[in-house]
Amino acid sequence: MNYSAYTIQGLRESLKKKHFSSESVVKDCLREIEDNKNLNAFITVCEKEAVEKAKEADKKIKEGADLPLLGVPISIKDMYLTKGIRTTAASKVLDDYIPQYSATAVKKLENAGAIILGKTNCDAWAHGSSGENSDYGPTENPYLKDYVPGGSSSGSAVSVAANMCFASTGTDTGGSIRLPASFCNVVGLKPTYGRVSRYGVIAMASSLDSIGHFTRYVEESALILSITAGKDPYDGTTPNEKVEDYSSYFKKNIKGIRIGMPKEYFSKGLDKRIKEKIEKEVRYLESRGAKIEIISLPHTEYAIACYYIILPAEVSSNLARYDGIRYGSARQNFGDEAKRRIILGTYVLSSGYYDAYYKKAMKIRTLIKKDFDEAFKKVDVIIAPVSPTLPWKIGEKADDPLAMYLTDIYTVTANLAGIPGLSVPIGLVDGLPVGMQILGPHFSEGRLFQVGKAVEESGL
């Protein structure tokens, strides 16, 4: 892409100064999408509409309109409802579903002037860690042929990493933004639960779903959040909490910031090369005045078990509406992973099993939350790996759901606790990207951006 050197903010400046038009940027992005079709990042591309919108944006710019994303091309995960644009959740069950309304986050982005290029591929119903569960075929990692880009927001991460657009939305229920961000060398934000409205985003597991996004730079991530965040009268789980001026955090240095490294996240199972990379970053942050502390999150080992009870329980209920009556597709058309989760969830909620599974999992969830509450009394942020391994080859874990589930071992905790997490790139190992996540207390996104920016500046 000719414009890939620009940040969103830089692009906006140039568009404002009319150095080039939004139409040329959009067309360039569409060309990039076309040229990289083999990556399978998109399920639906809205070429005509996008070019139309770009022309409108150029007209508005001419008239002096100034919106934070005016004329900026973005992509939307196919879990987000887009009025008039097919929305499939990457499942054949919704193959021809055209929504009557748009998700709140989509509306906000469009109101800020963003231009939607299309809907990105993902694991069907966001069920997966690799992108391979899509009924529209797997997405490929742009860094190394035949490797997975991470999931479930696979196409979104790839669309940003491969310069097809400037930002993309994702959903993170157990790591679905942070993992693909880490695998594709981009910045991925999972905001605090409720920070961004879930209205109009197809629900996976309602108590865990976080609505976030991908960008190439931390400052862009902050800009997007300042647009999407806030209370939504259509989502009762969005609190009144004020949306901070995130840009103010970039003026602060990180001197004195207390960073915790949970020992449970750096023990066996973590690829040594990833560990080394993170430690290098941490030493850099220390050199800039951050205080590093080894902490403990003692209930981490129960997180995956707990997550894979609560998650399917909610999934089994959320997928009940696709009952074969209303969306024209029978329930047999659900893929294996959806079926697996529906069966698991139905089982753990059944009378006689509820107490042993769901209720117990909810108790563990409370303990995991408390772990973080305790930790954040001692430290401001926590740094941890995103994935225990590097990206793997497409097909490698496809027949082993349990191995796939374990990929989420470091990410599900933030969803169970409802806290925000920012995945930032920290370089390549054997040509494959590695990311690291920064976790903070509820509504501490500004602080995460501050530390994330410092990591970005390390240049390691």
Next chain:
Amino acid sequence: MKPVIGLEVHIELKTKSKMFCGCSADYFGKKPNTHTCPVCLGLPGTLPVPNKTAIKWCVMLGMALNCNIPLFSKFDRKNYFYPDLPKGYQISQYDKPFAINGYIDLNSQISNSKSQINSKFKNKNSKRIRIRRVHMEEDTGKLTHGSVSGENVTLIDFNRSGVPLVEIVTEPDFDNAGDVKDYLQKLQQIVRYLGISNADMEKGDMRLEPNISVLKLKSQNPKVKTELPDYKVEVKNINSFRFVEKAIEFEIKRQSEILKKDETPAQETRGWNEAKQKTIMQRVKEESSDYRYFPEPDIPPIRWTRKDLENIKKQIPELPNSKKERFIKEYGLTGYDTQILIREKETADYFEGAVRAGSKDNIKPKTIANLIINKKINMEETLPSSLIKSIIKTSSYGKINTDKIIKAVGEVLNENPQAFKDYKDGKTQVLQFLVGNTIKKLKERVDPKIIVEVINKK
């Protein structure tokens, strides 16, 4: 044999909007699928945002039914498949309903003149029906089975989907159909007093589901506590108090006959067939359905403060029982009269309005009560003040001593013998002259009809 009856009542609230979206909840008689939006159609991505008024009204009803209001409450998902349920689950309340452990006393123990004779009997018969819970949920869509262009089809109307519904569940404290009817009338009256539902049976605002079983008494001694029967029969969706009565009576008879043969009636769901005057088996319940309840993750739990609850309590208007007591005390009315006056809040309010209007003219509340009870007053067209005016008019005529009128008429006739003769001869036009003179003589307002009567008797 002792009947054991419990009751579930669903009441639709008359909030402006639906339970979880902004659609109008006033769906009755509206064109199908015109009161819908993505939320009540259960479209992908939609989320429920609870209606605060509906919740407040549910708590209010709980309070009016003498319930405890727990400080913590939450919504749950009740998962089941049915075409009228677009989400595949109903948002309801499972283990933390808004109100628990209340009651309705069936016969108020206040004595009154008419029932004084048998007050002893009444008190003995006064019964407390315990209310297990009052919870909030959403209504479903409505299915219509019919035929379109010769093809049998089922049509779905989602106008009702998401309308706020309150469910009131009693303990199995009833043992006869009459008490059930009494309970329902009281419940309907309270709901209408609160102004939270029209509780109109014909419009489906109130739906009744009795569960009936009959206990074979092992001991003749009524003091020996017996366990509940090991089966129960639910009769679903009855929309009239009378049908409930009939259905219960039918079931008691039907089940007793089975029990007499030493058999156990089947655990099943039945429906009342008015045409056949009997209940009809709908489906056998082998075991209780598994609804896989779990906390609704889309709605944060509700935590009340004492102050919140006090504020809600303050908004509860005077309820039938207290009104009855007060009317008896304050206006010296009989229990019987009071019962009629308070049956509907509008009548009670009208009565009190008239009492206020009549107080300066010393019109007795009893006089007003009698008028309202005995004459069919059109309360919508007659203002309480006009009612008082008409009372004054008639009662002041009546105040005149009849002897006085007879005397005056006698004098007038003596003074005008020719006119009297003419009248007797059929010249009716002189009547007005005679009546006028009599009124002049009396110097008081008199009903001319009375004077005419007196003249005619002469």
